[in-house]
Each structure stands twice: as C-alpha cells, then as structure tokens.
Amino acid sequence: MRSGNFKTGLCRFSAAVKIIISAVIIMPAAGESLYGQTDVIRYEFRVKLNDSTDIIQGNSTATILFKERTGSVDFFLRTSDRTGKGMNVAGVLSDGFETKWSHTGDILTVLMPVEKNAGDSVHITISYSGVPADGLIISKNKYGRRTFFSDHWPDRAPYYLPVCDNLADKAKVDFIIIAPYHYRVVANGILTEESNIDNFNRLTHWREDVPLPVKVMAFGAAPFAATLSGFAGNIPVWAWVFQENREAGFSDYKPAVKVMNFYDSLIGPYPYEKLANVQSKTIFGGLENASCIFYSENSVTGQGRAERLIAHEIAHQWFGNSVTEREWSHIWLSEGFATYLTTVYMEMNYGREMLETGMRQSRTTVLRYAEKNKKPVIDSTITDLMDLLNANSYQKGAWVLHMLRRETGESNFWKGLRLYYEKFRNSTALSSDFRQIMEQVSGKDLQRFFYQWLEVPGQPELKISTEKDIKGNMSYVIVEQMQDYLFDFPFDITVKTEKGTETLTTRINGKKTRFNVKGTVSEVIPDPGTWLLFKSYAN
Ligand SMILES: [Zn+2]
Structure with missing residues (x-):
C-alpha cells in the first residue's frame, strides 16, 4: 500500500484524513480466541448494488472448519449507528436451516443447532442489508460517475461484510455482484460468470481459489474501460480504468507487464490467476488487493508517472498477499519488502545509481522519523493499525533488506528471498521464519542482525x-x-x-x-x- 501522497512516497496521512479514519474505526480487533476455534475456508459474498440508494443487499456464505469443540461462531459486522449507517441482519442459516443469532456491539454471534467438534465444518449464510459507513466506498468519481470500491485495509471489511477478520485466517473468496447494466465489475480471481438477469441488472461472479487475507479481498463496480495489457508468462495482465481515461489509463498501467515479468524471474511464479490494475476511489495512493490492485483515481495522468507505484503494489502480490505477515507488528515483511523491491526494480532496469539514490532518500526519511519516534520496526505497542503506515515499516524495512543483501552476499540474498517465497507461499510468516531461511542459505547466524535492526530503536x-x-x-x-x-x-x-x-x-x-x-x-x-x-x- 502507498499513502495518498504516493508521488513523494510519504507513508503517513495528512492529520485531517487520519482523524476521520480513527474516529470511524471502533471495530474490536479479532482476538486470537476467535481465530483459534475456527478456520474460514471460503467466503461467498453476494452483494446487490443499486443507483437509487446506498443501501446494499448482502447475502454471504462462509464455509467454516472447526478446530475445537464449539457451540457458536462470531463474525464481525458493523451494526447501525446514529447516522443510520451500518448493517441489519435479516436471517442466518446454518447448513441451510434457520438458526439463532444475536447482533450486538458489532459482533454477530451465530449459534450452532448442535455443538460442533474439531474437524466438523458448516456453511453459515447471513442475509443482511444497510448503508456501509466505510469499507465499501460508494461515491462519484472525478468525472461525476457513481462507483463502488471495496477498501478493506487494514480491518475495514466488517463495515459491510460479515467476516472473521483475523489477519492470519486466509480464505478463498467469491464475489457475486448484482448491479445495473452500466456497471462493469472486477474482483479477485477469475471471471466465472457475467449474465444479464433481468431488464436492469447484470450478475458478475469472480472466484479466487487461492486463500487471501481479508485485507486484500476486493471488488470494484464502475463504468470501466478494460483492456488486456499483455501477458507475463501465461498470466493475463489487465488495465481497468474509468471510461474517460481509456487511452491515458491503458498507457499508464502498461508497465505492469514488465514489472510482473521482472518479479516473476526474480522471486518466483506469480501466485494468482490474473492481474487487474484498476483505477479506483481507494483512500490510499495504491492498495494491493490480491490480483486486483486498486490505484487512486489520480494515478492516471497519461504521462507514465505510475511506474514506481505499480512496482510497489505488484511486489505486494508476492509479499503481503501471498506470504502474509502473521501478526500486524511484522508488517515490514509486507511494506519493507514492497519498498525495497521497487528500488531494486528501478536499479535493475535503470542502473545502480537508482538504487543508491533511492536508499539515500529512504535513509533521510528513516533518520527524520527516528528523531521523534524511539520505536523499533517490530512494534507490538501500536493499537491503531493505521499507525503502522510509518517510516519504520516502509523505509527502514527496506534498509533492513538492503543491509541483509550485503551481509549474506548477492547470490545468497536472492536465493533466500526465492526460498522464503517458495516455503511460505499462500501462507503466513513471522520475521523469525524469514531469518531462519536466510541463515539456511547463507550459513550465517543472523540472530544479532535481526535483533538490532528490527527490535532495537534507532541506528548507529x-x-x-x-x-x-x-x-x-x-x-x-x-x-x-x-x-x-x-x-x-x-x-x-x-x-x-x-x-x-x-x-x-x-x-x-x-x-x-x-x-x-x-x-x-x-x-x-x-x-x-x-x-x-x-x-x-x-x-
Ligand atoms: Zn505497500
């Protein structure tokens, strides 16, 4: 992810934007106990959109595997607030039969008709409706056209989708979106159906069979223009842009093909079935939704200025999306990697000077941040997840990789990165997992290296x-x-x-x-x- 001010690479929001975000996020963080009892295998989100109101009709089915004896399942789903925004549940089915539930304090508790044992599974279907307060951005784009864009990062999906939103609980996902004809819909995975279902609406079904963290599940509905930018190996790379930006957007997002090919040979096979680069209304400069990256609407200029942003978000497909940090405090495994790989992309395509210039700029940013923040990279004291978007996660994380490249040697470093991806692909990892891989390939004890750069505040x-x-x-x-x-x-x-x-x-x-x-x-x-x-x- 990149902040709204992506051109300067700053990773913090303006104070005004941040206050608004802090004010609306009061969802409790998913506790380990929630995830400990259950494992979500698949979500099927069916969402009906319309043009006359911002009310969405939701029907979601979660396939859940029980890990211990349990009598109920908790979902996060935002209840209605004083402004009337929020979700109202109409009914819940357990394996097709009505079951008891309660929805208070943003937690939807679904009672199992009979207690489930470890190894049992259940399909829980939730019917609901309401106006999303956040998480799904319903607004007009800069051309005055109405659009809908998911914007889940870091934990904003429960504003309109019932999820067991634990970072480590990855799940497969289907988005089945019903919307008026003039919308085209893009989402994670592959397109499995596009049907006119009545005189006004079309159903679009995208299916992702690679498990994803909820933070990067997404769909977008807008009057899009879409084109195939090219192939990276056998992976199709698409550009989805606002119809007014058809030529400029197709041209600006084209470098994605080159970037994909670059990472594919540097790190390993791309983890998903396709990549769509989507012009959107995300609040961020870019949001790395898996196989369906959302860029800010102003990322399209027609002047090819988006290459670094594209390189950053595409790097996340490997690190952040496929290999996901198991705990939020290890977010440098996502943002530090994307930041460094962008600099490496520039180095290997435009010369060594790009690397040194990039690292010097990052160093200045880190030092400035460190003057006011005596915090280590792995900072488990952060409670507002938006505070993770800081120079420690991005630029210092990038510096850790750069110094590790020297410490382990050029060939060991890239061998280690490839092995780390191969071993933790479509799974989750902590910094110690990465350390062990790098120790294995280099034959060096890296305990002190990882400790001093990730757990000690500051630098020499x-x-x-x-x-x-x-x-x-x-x-x-x-x-x-x-x-x-x-x-x-x-x-x-x-x-x-x-x-x-x-x-x-x-x-x-x-x-x-x-x-x-x-x-x-x-x-x-x-x-x-x-x-x-x-x-x-x-x-
Ligand atoms: Zn990022």
Missing part, C-alpha cells in the same frame, strides 16, 4: 575522526559509536591521502574502531557504496 550514530602518527608516517581513522546500544556491521570508508584514494572495510561492533592508513589523510568518505543505515554524529 557514528563520530568519525582522524589522527596522525608523525613518526611512522601513518594516519588513523577512528569510528566511534555514540548511541547507547552498540551495533555490529561491516563498514567501508574511502580515504584520500597524498598516495591516492583507497576504500577500506572493517567490521565494527565495539565502541571505537580504528582504520590504519599509510600517509596523511586529507578526506574520509564514510559508506561510499550506500550500504549502511547510520547517522553522522554531530556534536
């Missing part, structure tokens, strides 16, 4: 000074770590003397480290290759 602050030993015609470059926690890292300096220029490398892990240099040092350039996240210490 280095004071660099020179001393001259007149007798021996030697100089010393002294590097001193000024922060409290002493980091362990390889460090390069380029020194200029009367004898010429040379680059020296040593491992720093103590308070003071000395480089010995022949001759008189006239200049020291720290980290000439842009390989270290550090701050120059200023007195």
Whole structure:
C-alpha cells in the first residue's frame, strides 16, 4: 500500500484524513480466541448494488472448519449507528436451516443447532442489508460517475461484510455482484460468470481459489474501460480504468507487464490467476488487493508517472498477499519488502545509481522519523493499525533488506528471498521464519542482525575522526559509536591521502574502531557504496 501522497512516497496521512479514519474505526480487533476455534475456508459474498440508494443487499456464505469443540461462531459486522449507517441482519442459516443469532456491539454471534467438534465444518449464510459507513466506498468519481470500491485495509471489511477478520485466517473468496447494466465489475480471481438477469441488472461472479487475507479481498463496480495489457508468462495482465481515461489509463498501467515479468524471474511464479490494475476511489495512493490492485483515481495522468507505484503494489502480490505477515507488528515483511523491491526494480532496469539514490532518500526519511519516534520496526505497542503506515515499516524495512543483501552476499540474498517465497507461499510468516531461511542459505547466524535492526530503536550514530602518527608516517581513522546500544556491521570508508584514494572495510561492533592508513589523510568518505543505515554524529 502507498499513502495518498504516493508521488513523494510519504507513508503517513495528512492529520485531517487520519482523524476521520480513527474516529470511524471502533471495530474490536479479532482476538486470537476467535481465530483459534475456527478456520474460514471460503467466503461467498453476494452483494446487490443499486443507483437509487446506498443501501446494499448482502447475502454471504462462509464455509467454516472447526478446530475445537464449539457451540457458536462470531463474525464481525458493523451494526447501525446514529447516522443510520451500518448493517441489519435479516436471517442466518446454518447448513441451510434457520438458526439463532444475536447482533450486538458489532459482533454477530451465530449459534450452532448442535455443538460442533474439531474437524466438523458448516456453511453459515447471513442475509443482511444497510448503508456501509466505510469499507465499501460508494461515491462519484472525478468525472461525476457513481462507483463502488471495496477498501478493506487494514480491518475495514466488517463495515459491510460479515467476516472473521483475523489477519492470519486466509480464505478463498467469491464475489457475486448484482448491479445495473452500466456497471462493469472486477474482483479477485477469475471471471466465472457475467449474465444479464433481468431488464436492469447484470450478475458478475469472480472466484479466487487461492486463500487471501481479508485485507486484500476486493471488488470494484464502475463504468470501466478494460483492456488486456499483455501477458507475463501465461498470466493475463489487465488495465481497468474509468471510461474517460481509456487511452491515458491503458498507457499508464502498461508497465505492469514488465514489472510482473521482472518479479516473476526474480522471486518466483506469480501466485494468482490474473492481474487487474484498476483505477479506483481507494483512500490510499495504491492498495494491493490480491490480483486486483486498486490505484487512486489520480494515478492516471497519461504521462507514465505510475511506474514506481505499480512496482510497489505488484511486489505486494508476492509479499503481503501471498506470504502474509502473521501478526500486524511484522508488517515490514509486507511494506519493507514492497519498498525495497521497487528500488531494486528501478536499479535493475535503470542502473545502480537508482538504487543508491533511492536508499539515500529512504535513509533521510528513516533518520527524520527516528528523531521523534524511539520505536523499533517490530512494534507490538501500536493499537491503531493505521499507525503502522510509518517510516519504520516502509523505509527502514527496506534498509533492513538492503543491509541483509550485503551481509549474506548477492547470490545468497536472492536465493533466500526465492526460498522464503517458495516455503511460505499462500501462507503466513513471522520475521523469525524469514531469518531462519536466510541463515539456511547463507550459513550465517543472523540472530544479532535481526535483533538490532528490527527490535532495537534507532541506528548507529557514528563520530568519525582522524589522527596522525608523525613518526611512522601513518594516519588513523577512528569510528566511534555514540548511541547507547552498540551495533555490529561491516563498514567501508574511502580515504584520500597524498598516495591516492583507497576504500577500506572493517567490521565494527565495539565502541571505537580504528582504520590504519599509510600517509596523511586529507578526506574520509564514510559508506561510499550506500550500504549502511547510520547517522553522522554531530556534536
Ligand atoms: Zn505497500
């Protein structure tokens, strides 16, 4: 995901937008106990849209597998609020038979007619209707046309869909959308049906058989223009844009084919059946919905400015969507990866300078953030999930990967990334899972590396000074770590003397480290290759 201000790569919302979001999200976070008892195998969301009101008619069936003896199932579904927005449940079926339920405090509790044992499964069908307060954006696009777009990230689906919204509980999903003729509908997965069902409405059915986290399930309905941009291997890549942006949008989203091919060869086979790049009304700059990426409506300019945004969102198909962070505090496994892979895409397509420039910009962002936020990358104290959209998750996460690339070596690093994807594809992972894979491929103990960069706030602050030993015609470059926690890292300096220029490398892990240099040092350039996240210490 990228924030609304995607051009500058900032990862925070403006204060005004954020306050509104904080005010509406009061859904309780799904507790481990909810997920512990049940495993959702598939959701089938049937949603009827209309043009005269914002009321949606919902009929959703969840296929649930029980993991322990249980007498009821809890769904999150937003109840009506004072403004009249929210969902009203009309009835619930358990395996086709009416069953008892209650809907209070945004929790819909469905009682099982008889207690279920571990290994049993059930189809729970919920009929409901209402006006979504959020999660489904019903609005006019910039051309004044009415549109509908899911916008679930991070936990906003329950505003209009009954879900057991635990990040780790991935499920297959069907979207069956009934809408007036002038809408075209796009969603996750493959198109299985498009039928005119009466004089006014069309039914569109998209089916995704790869399990997804709820945060990236999505459908969009708008007067779209759609074209096949090309194929990445045998995967079709589509552009779905507003009809007024037919030419500009088709052109702006075309780089997606090149990006797909790039990641496919770098990381491994794309996890889904197709990719649609969709112009939308998402509140974000881009939202990486699985196989159905939503970009902000202003991402289309006709000037080909969306390439980095596209590269970021497509990287999420591998990391975030297919390999999903098991806990929100490990979100760097999603955003740090997408941020770094975008920079690598630029490096490998437009030259090494793109990597160094990108990493220097990221470093500036991280240092600025760290001045005011003494927080580690893995921060389990965050309660408002929107606060995860910060420089630690994105830019520092990217820096962790960049430094790991050096620590493990170029070929081990990419081998490790491929193996990590292969092993956790369509599943979930924690940072320790990633560490173990990288240790396996590199043969190195990376415990300290992962600890210091992910669990310790801040970064090395280095004071660099020179001393001259007149007798021996030697100089010393002294590097001193000024922060409290002493980091362990390889460090390069380029020194200029009367004898010429040379680059020296040593491992720093103590308070003071000395480089010995022949001759008189006239200049020291720290980290000439842009390989270290550090701050120059200023007195
Ligand atoms: Zn992202």
